[in-house]
Amino acid sequence: MRSYEEAFSAYWHPVAFSHELKERPLPARLLGRELVVWRTGSGVAVTQRYCAHRGADLCRGAVVEQGLRCGFHGWTYGQDGQCVHIPSQPSVPIPPRALLASYRATERYGLIWVSLAAEPAAPLPEWPELEDGSVATVALPLLDWNVSAGRMLEIVLDVTHLSWVHEGTFGNPAQQEVPPYDVERSPHGVRAQITYPALAPSIGGAPPKVDRTTLTYEVTYPFAVRLSFKPTLFFKHTVYAIASPWSEEKMRCFYFSSYHPNLKKMFPDIFVKSELAILEQDRLTAEAQHPKAHPLDFSGEVHVKADRLTNEYRRGVIALRLGHPVEGPAPD
Missing domain, CATH: 2.102.10.10 (Rieske [2Fe-2S] iron-sulphur domain)
Known part of the structure; x- marks a missing residue:
């Protein structure tokens, strides 16, 4: 290997x-x-x-x-x-x-x-909206976590942890079941879409409202994801998380968001404050996982169909690690 x-x-x-x-x-x-x-x-x-x-x-x-x-x-x-x-x-x-x-x-x-190689094995991710002038961007401070890059990507992709880990930020404790969803897989990444009844931020002291948000996950192997949020009550935005591997057990994530330029006066401050709180919940969870390195098989874990997105992603990264082609859908 x-x-x-x-x-x-x-x-x-x-x-x-x-x-x-x-x-x-x-x-x-x-x-x-x-x-x-x-x-x-x-x-x-x-x-x-x-x-x-x-x-x-x-x-x-x-x-x-x-x-x-x-x-x-x-x-x-x-x-x-x-x-x-x-x-x-x-x-x-x-x-x-x-x-x-x-x-x-x-x-x-x-x-x-x-x-680090003379000839890169794959091109950069294709995110044309970041170059055509249609959106503005705001970046978070650098995120240095004591986990592998793959572990970090998995927690971003994990659709089953939202109601548990993110209680108090946007997670909805009343929504514990994950409805069936499909995952598209290609040699370059995976894609999935779910609808989640998130709790919208509290404004003016009013209690948070349930906001049915469409989440679209688009991964470019090995460690980049574009995650689009399309709420019904709030404004649409997209986050980009690219985990850069320092070693097999430590990484630095470059995390930023794109949004409509008309929201420039309100979006950046809201995004930075809320996203840092959400990611701190993720960091504490991910750094407590064992092992910190990204597993090379599934033998030490038990999975269900709701884990399909993270499982499909991991299968692709394992194939890259082994030097095998990434092809075909994964079994249930």
Whole structure:
């Protein structure tokens, strides 16, 4: 079986929000590797974090015209990782081993994405509404959880926990049964839709009202989900959760929402406050699960049909881990 790092290194993973990267180089972590992210004249560069000379932290360096300059001895690297200048002996040929590991990087949807492989195994998710100017966006603070990326995605997809874990936020304790629902599966992800009688936020001290909300889950393997909310009493919005694996038992989630621009005065504050409360309920639950790593089979658990979405998702991730194609519907 392939290691966790080997299995997922060929996929695109976010390592930072674009707005985080300014003039200074930015530290990042992905699948056990320490990275440094910096802007060039042609885009974004990502290399190993530590200088090939004496292991200095390049995040303490500076971006200059030639590339990324180490703050310890001034060694400077191009975006391909090759050392281009050694100030202490400028007239001597640069040693061939004076280079950094460099990685593919791109910017899209307000995120900086990295693939650790020379050729990514799959494209980025397709979320055209984030690029056509039809919606505004608001991001949550970075979410660092002590669980695997797959565990985090599973709790976002779990339709059976809403009335239990989210009591006091939007969960409806009176709705415990999950009606039958279908799951669509493709080589690139899974999709499902349910209707849930959520409790709408209390406004002006009035008791919360039941709001029949249509939830549409669309997963792009391995660790990205777009979740659309279409309430009857509240406004429609969509959340995007991309879990970036630091290791097999720890991840950082980039979580943001799109919404109609006319709601800009009211939506961001409501969303950030309510979603942080909801996700804190999820974090406490997910971090208490055992094991923290994403299971590679179902032998240690008992499932019912209501778990179909999370089971379909897990089967796909297991196939990727094993290097098998993701195809066909899963059994009940």
